[in-house]
Amino acid sequence: MTNKIFMALTFIGVPLSVIGTVMHWPSIILFVLYCLTIIALSSFMGRATESLAIVAGPRIGGLLNATFGNAVELIISVFALKAGLVGVVLASLTGSVLGNLLLVAGLSFFIGGLKFKRQEFNVFDARHNSGLLIFAVMIAFVIPEVFSMNMNETKTITLSIGISVILIFLYLAALFFKLVTHRGVYQPSGETEGHEEEEPEWGKRKAIAVLFIATIAVAYISEHLVHTFEYVAESFGWTELFIGVIIVAIVGNAAEHASAVLMAYKNKMDVAVEIAVGSTLQVAMFVLPVLVLISLFFDQTMPLLFSWQELIAMISSVLLMVVISNDGETNWFEGLTLLAAYIIMGIGFFLL
């Protein structure tokens, strides 16, 4: 049912986006059109990824999900950086962190919790993720913020580059740890990884083809999407910050939203958490530092410097998530708590 809607949206949205772009339709209409089309395309990417994930197993599956969810993010951000919208990029990455930690995980825990009284996931993974969340946000984001107060711009950029390189290095080391040296080491005792056989929706080839085509379409649309921001901000009375933190983040993460909630509803909390938290970590430890390094080739360099509001919002969210997830168990109320935190931050950024 929803699949048909998204298919229709895609097959109408993509050509309309091209036509509208060429014919210079009003920005508001284009903005809505682009957003809906990207969401529809993300849904295809999500289904393709899920098919691949079934073949590849829960952990790699989660990584795949996170990767292609954040491909949309990365693509939009590169075009926004090229257009000089450094503030919007940082805002949308903040929004992505908040959205994944609070909205995606919150919805998953809440909706999964309505069906199941207690849902469990791998407590070792939860702790591993907690350490990385604290590292990325409390160390790698906080240090430049506090140290740059007494630094000139050159030193701030140097510090940003250094931290970005370390983040990427540690992200790759984490993959190596998870997939090579400690693969299967942290399985809860007594649990066999024999999940019931599930039929992938698409074959491997078809899934990859869909992913490839959808990615190109997203890239094309993203390039034009970022140029509509300033008109939209003006028309709706929104700040660019709000567009970045809430709108772009929701559009860019639609795929994760859908598939994480679906997994939670099927009681596959390992995958749901991997999507939500794994995606957060990928944004913080990979997408963001890569964008910092890419920005060196553009006119305007992006330092690793969030606004205080963005930074504090991320710190609070991370601490909440760490405390809630560290026991490897969820219920509807924990989901609701995360959602309540998201709404509070949404109001905050809207009013800012």
Add this chain to the structure above:
Amino acid sequence: MTNKIFMALTFIGVPLSVIGTVMHWPSIILFVLYCLTIIALSSFMGRATESLAIVAGPRIGGLLNATFGNAVELIISVFALKAGLVGVVLASLTGSVLGNLLLVAGLSFFIGGLKFKRQEFNVFDARHNSGLLIFAVMIAFVIPEVFSMNMNETKTITLSIGISVILIFLYLAALFFKLVTHRGVYQPSGETEGHEEEEPEWGKRKAIAVLFIATIAVAYISEHLVHTFEYVAESFGWTELFIGVIIVAIVGNAAEHASAVLMAYKNKMDVAVEIAVGSTLQVAMFVLPVLVLISLFFDQTMPLLFSWQELIAMISSVLLMVVISNDGETNWFEGLTLLAAYIIMGIGFFLL
């Protein structure tokens, strides 16, 4: 023995308070008289609540304890708000949070720990409470503080109202979770709730009658108490902040202090923790937002904005409590650590 002292204090204190108020005795004398009388009345409310708690079981009992301990708080605060003392109200709520988390819990853990080597309480409740503490303080209190730096007053009030509504909603949802959907779900395995039969001191009717009458007396005295603050501050060289954070908070929470320590001494740590942390949560998630909403009808609206010192003191206390309580176990040294933290903050607010 202490019961008799408190009874004497009440039967002397209440009439003296009325007479002193009518005859305009010196403010210092009235302040001391009011405080002692409220503490004595709180003790009656505490005993009545304990009687009801025995009938109602440990969890509802704890909630009852917290509710009526904070009734005193709420009553004093409403009259202080009416008198325009917004700063004193925020200070006394801060003091209530610090007092419950550090002083009440600290004394309970310490004194209980002198008798028992290791005391245990429900680890699931501890984690549930940790999540809510982080939510209330790190999200609901921190966000307006940081976001209002770049906001005008109207927006700050709007944000305060929005967050207050969400806090109250989540507090009610937490009650629904605890008492309805997940009642008894998180009992530690193997533990039966068959606590030894205990005889309530008073019957249900007498307990309710005592609660009712004492509450009215507290309300009457509180109304006059708040008007003595400025004279007392002047005479003793205290700041209003110190009166709010330390004095009002101790007076307002005397009931919790007494009953939590008593429970710890009887090795009923579940109840002791429920009183200390549950009371904190009620102040933060119910009393405070209700006061924000009530203040809309008064001359001076109270935004959800603490001073930086108040906010940081609460954040530090919450983090300390989360780390100490998250294993569901206490000993005398953990109690001493909490008390040491309270003394440090007491010195800080005294010198401020």
Add this chain to the structure above:
Amino acid sequence: MTNKIFMALTFIGVPLSVIGTVMHWPSIILFVLYCLTIIALSSFMGRATESLAIVAGPRIGGLLNATFGNAVELIISVFALKAGLVGVVLASLTGSVLGNLLLVAGLSFFIGGLKFKRQEFNVFDARHNSGLLIFAVMIAFVIPEVFSMNMNETKTITLSIGISVILIFLYLAALFFKLVTHRGVYQPSGETEGHEEEEPEWGKRKAIAVLFIATIAVAYISEHLVHTFEYVAESFGWTELFIGVIIVAIVGNAAEHASAVLMAYKNKMDVAVEIAVGSTLQVAMFVLPVLVLISLFFDQTMPLLFSWQELIAMISSVLLMVVISNDGETNWFEGLTLLAAYIIMGIGFFLL
């Protein structure tokens, strides 16, 4: 092998230091000479301590290690205070906290983790330490920082003295708790403390004699070391902050570095963690407050006031350590995460 190098270094370094000091050699040469000699002397102190530790058992052994590692710290700091270098002392204590939590523990976890897939240590000790870390850094260091913003200098000193007394008191209480009232209470069930018999390198007498002589030599050299800082800072273009946080801290903690890593490599994680975290706690809860009190007798009083960068760096490190160590387990990746955090902070302080 390394023992022979250190022995040579000592027997060449000590006389050369005396001669160089008397003959006023260039400051840079003296600085390098002093540093190397102190490191070599620390290695002797480390071996002597390890010998004593084998006799005394793992816990007292860890305490001994930390004590004499920090003796070097304390000695250098007293002479730096006497020379009026308050900022350098605070910086070097910050560096000691960061160095122990991130570098010593990080190296131990990483190198131990290369040999063993999962290394365990006493989870009760880990939680006990977590509580104290939060107390020391988030309460005792944060409160004066935030409260002194609205205080004059006299009050700041008063607050610093009060907090210092409380810190020392709680540190002694923690020793009493660990060694008297709760000795052996928190052994993981089923674990007997029967570690395989190990032969101490030196006898008790020889070990104590080495400790005594090395301590005197370190004191002599430290007194002259601190006077070279300003020349070195000028020559290398380093800030005094960087010298304090990174260089002095590494020199002062060389003993801990060596013995903690050695213990981790032997899979004695209890001792390795005790050295790293125990040493941090000793610096924060004993060395620092003692220095505050000692400074009252010097010309310039040292308040308990770090720079914001120092404070935030310590807070971040503590939170990272708490989250990583709270499960009582380590692996190479957790070690790498700590090391990455150390490098980020090193870059930050270097650029500051």
